[in-house]
Amino acid sequence: MPKHPSILELFNDKPIGTNVLVKGWVRTFRNDQFITVTDGSTIKTLQIVIKKEEHDEEKLKKIQTGACISAKGLLEKSLGKGQDIELICEELVILGESDPNEFPIQMKRHTMEFLREKAHLRFRTNTFGSVFRIRHHLAFAVHKFFNDRGFFNLHSPIITGSDAEGAGEMFKVTTLDIQNPPRTENGEVDLSQDFFGKPTNLTVSGQLEAELAALALGKVYTFGPTFRAENSNTSRHLAEFWMIEPEVAFNDIFDNMDLAEEFLQFCIKYALENCREDLEFLQEREANEDKLKPVDDRQSMPLIQRLEFVTNNKFERITYSEAIDILLNSNHYKKKKFKFNVEWGIDLQSEHERYLVEKHFQKPVIITGYPAAIKAFYMRMNEDGKTVAAMDILVPGIGEIIGGSQREERLENLIAKCEQFNIPQDHLWWYLETRKFGTCEHAGFGLGFERLIMYVTGMQNIRDVIPFPRTPQNAEF
RNA sequence: UCCCUAGUAGCUCAGCUGGUUAGAGCACAUGACUGUUAAUCAUGGGGUCCCUGGUUCGAGUCCAGGCUGGGGAGCCA
Numbered sequence: 411m412p413k414h415p416s417i418l419e420l421f422n423d424k425p426i427g428t429n430v431l432v433k434g435w436v437r438t439f440r441n442d443q444f445i446t447v448t449d450g451s452t453i454k455t456l457q458i459v460i461k462k463e464e465h466d467e468e469k470l471k472k473i474q475t476g477a478c479i480s481a482k483g484l485l486e487k488s489l490g491k492g493q494d495i496e497l498i499c500e501e502l503v504i505l506g507e508s509d510p511n512e513f514p515i516q517m518k519r520h521t522m523e524f525l526r527e528k529a530h531l532r533f534r535t536n537t538f539g540s541v542f543r544i545r546h547h548l549a550f551a552v553h554k555f556f557n558d559r560g561f562f563n564l565h566s567p568i569i570t571g572s573d574a575e576g577a578g579e580m581f582k583v584t585t586l587d588i589q590n591p592p593r594t595e596n597g598e599v600d601l602s603q604d605f606f607g608k609p610t611n612l613t614v615s616g617q618l619e620a621e622l623a624a625l626a627l628g629k630v631y632t633f634g635p636t637f638r639a640e641n642s643n644t645s646r647h648l649a650e651f652w653m654i655e656p657e658v659a660f661n662d663i664f665d666n667m668d669l670a671e672e673f674l675q676f677c678i679k680y681a682l683e684n685c686r687e688d689l690e691f692l693q694e695r696e697a698n699e700d701k702l703k704p705v706d707d708r709q710s711m712p713l714i715q716r717l718e719f720v721t722n723n724k725f726e727r728i729t730y731s732e733a734i735d736i737l738l739n740s741n742h743y744k745k746k747k748f749k750f751n752v753e754w755g756i757d758l759q760s761e762h763e764r765y766l767v768e769k770h771f772q773k774p775v776i777i778t779g780y781p782a783a784i785k786a787f788y789m790r791m792n793e794d795g796k797t798v799a800a801m802d803i804l805v806p807g808i809g810e811i812i813g814g815s816q817r818e819e820r821l822e823n824l825i826a827k828c829e830q831f832n833i834p835q836d837h838l839w840w841y842l843e844t845r846k847f848g849t850c851e852h853a854g855f856g857l858g859f860e861r862l863i864m865y866v867t868g869m870q871n872i873r874d875v876i877p878f879p880r881t882p883q884n885a886e887f
Numbered sequence: 888u889c890c891c892u893a894g895u896a897g898c899u900c901a902g903c904u905g906g907u908u909a910g911a912g913c914a915c916a917u918g919a920c921u922g923u924u925a926a927u928c929a930u931g932g933g934g935u936c937c938c939u940g941g942u943u944c945g946a947g948u949c950c951a952g953g954c955u956g957g958g959g960a961g962c963c964a
Contacts, residue, residue, distance in 0.1 A: 441923045457924085475914090492924045516898065516914055517925045523956060524898070578963065615964090640962055641888060653964065749960090760960075813964065858964030871957090883955095 414480075416451035424495055426485055432456060432497060433480040433505065435534060438517050439473045444490075445499075447479065450533070453540055453687050457488065457496040469504060475517060476508030476534065522874050529878055529887045537695060540688035541867050541875055544681055548863060551680035552633055552654055555673055561629040561656065566616030568635065571608055572837060579639040580611035581649075612637035617856065618788075618841050620657035621817060624852055625844050631656040633859070641882050645871040646809065648860060650880040657854035663790075663799040663816040666853035667776050670803055670812050671725050673857075674774070679721045681866050682714070689714055689866075696868045709807075710772075713868045719773070720805075726771045729779040730758075730797065736770055737762055757784045760809060767804045774805045787831040789815040790851075791823055801855070808865050814855020821845040 414431040415423070434449035434456070445458040458481045462470065473479065482501040488494055515525075515534050525532040532538045553563065569583050585605040586592065592600040601609050616632035623630045632655045639649065656669065681689065693713035700708040711719065728736070737743055737752045742765055750759040758766075758777075767775050779797040782789070789798035799816035818824045824845055828835050835842060863875040873879035878887045 438925060440926050441921055443921065444923050446924080490922055490924070510915060511897075514897070518898070518913060520898065636964080638963075642962060644960085645958080647963070651964070810964065856964060861964060
């Protein structure tokens with residue numbers, strides 16, 4: 411048992427008439443009498459009532475926004491309207507002062523941009539408190555979903571020696587002195603003297619490793635940090651992000667779609683059931699922010715309604731070819747409103763995906779059967795010899811949230827693909843060997859955890875759903 | 888990396904076709920009030936107008952370059 415109850419516990423148990431000790435941070439101090447305190451356990455705040463005469467002036471002055479206090483007293487039914495319980499304070503201690511002239515977080519609206527520069531203190535705000543509580547619950551939901559279905563969590567390596575995954579630019583990992591690295595006779599950096607004796611990178615995906623495990627354990631999933639050294643400056647990309655990658659032996663692309671859809675709906679439902687108050691707060695926040703925006707940029711549905719819509723409706727499933735047809739037959743296309751051309755074989759542009767999801771279907775869409783040329787080497791070739799068993803799940807507002815495929819399990823096909831994509835086979839010998847020894851059909855997908863959090867919280871910028879975002883030119887904190 | 892856009896008080900912003908001493912709300916300080924809900928009322932302090940250079944009698948305002956933030960695109964999750 412903790413030495414003192416959290417505010418969440420006080421609201422749940424409501425031990426009215428008993429003596430309690432509370433610790434937390436001051437939000438406001440009104441009327442020289444009412445201290446609003448939060449301790450992070452819930453979005454709710456506890457009102458502490460003090461009698462001015464019982465405390466010396468110096469102490470009262472220190473009850474300021476951001477200060478840390480502890481209060482002991484009787485928990486009572488509140489006389490005021492804003493809350494049902496309050497603490498009648500008998501003993502008040504200032505644990506940590508907070509000079510209001512320096513503390514940057516005020517009880518008023520701050521911009522996300524400003525708070526991003528105060529990432530060490532932004533946890534103290536309602537918005538980030540809610541976001542990071544929801545982040546926790548979603549992480550827990552991920553593990554629960556897979557655990558309940560007999561999946562094993564696989565810890566794929568962070569440092570990887572393979573450089574052929576093709577998922578993007580990689581961060582190099584080295585212990586060599588970059589000012590003065592050892593050189594070979596012809597002047598090149600001698601990586602054989604590096605820590606691992608070869609070039610190594612931070613992982614861009616745990617998928618290939620997950621496949622190895624799936625072909626033995628059956629159903630596995632990874633949930634860990636991944637890294638992309640792309641110079642991407644958007645509200646949807648991070649250099650360090652968390653990815654969830656299930657991989658299942660004996661699943662085909664249709665099983666894969668079912669799993670992905672069930673998984674997304676489970677996570678969203680879990681948040682709706684376990685984070686109600688935080689979601690209500692974020693919904694109100696979003697509505698207030700929307701008032702400042704032009705009508706066209708506003709959300710069509712309130713946050714919670716959007717989430718319920720996703721859990722209550724089947725995702726739309728179409729093939730890439732059907733998607734192209736829909737685009738070609740759209741008024742949007744006929745009025746030449748697309749910036750990029752539409753024809754079979756193109757990689758769908760953001761504007762195309764957005765049209766399909768936000769205008770045409772207005773719900774999550776799963777697109778399958780992409781042209782082989784625009785997808786990764788490991789995706790399974792379909793019978794037509796032109797398309798692969800790939801799938802992307804697109805959601806309104808975010809775009810691609812899941813990308814997956816049935817994997818190419820036929821050794822000769824995979825070797826042919828390696829040649830086409832200029833991937834040296836000796837870099838992937840271990841991957842290819844799984845196709846040599848007891849290969850079987852299998853499938854999996856990757857979900858960007860932060861994008862899921864964005865969708866659930868309604869936050870517009872991915873930098874605001876991870877505690878300390880890493881983006882090009884920015885690794886403060 | 889490309890395109891667009893912004894940078895004025897601690898925060899959020901206003902500042903017109905260049906023209907006296909650069910404004911408001913919030914925050915802060917002091918006082919009043921005391922069952923408040925981001926309390927209220929009064930008074931007060933607070934500025935490298937992002938930086939560098941230029942045009943001009945005169946630049947927060949115009950021009951050029953740079954820095955930083957934001958939006959969009961590409962890459963992707």
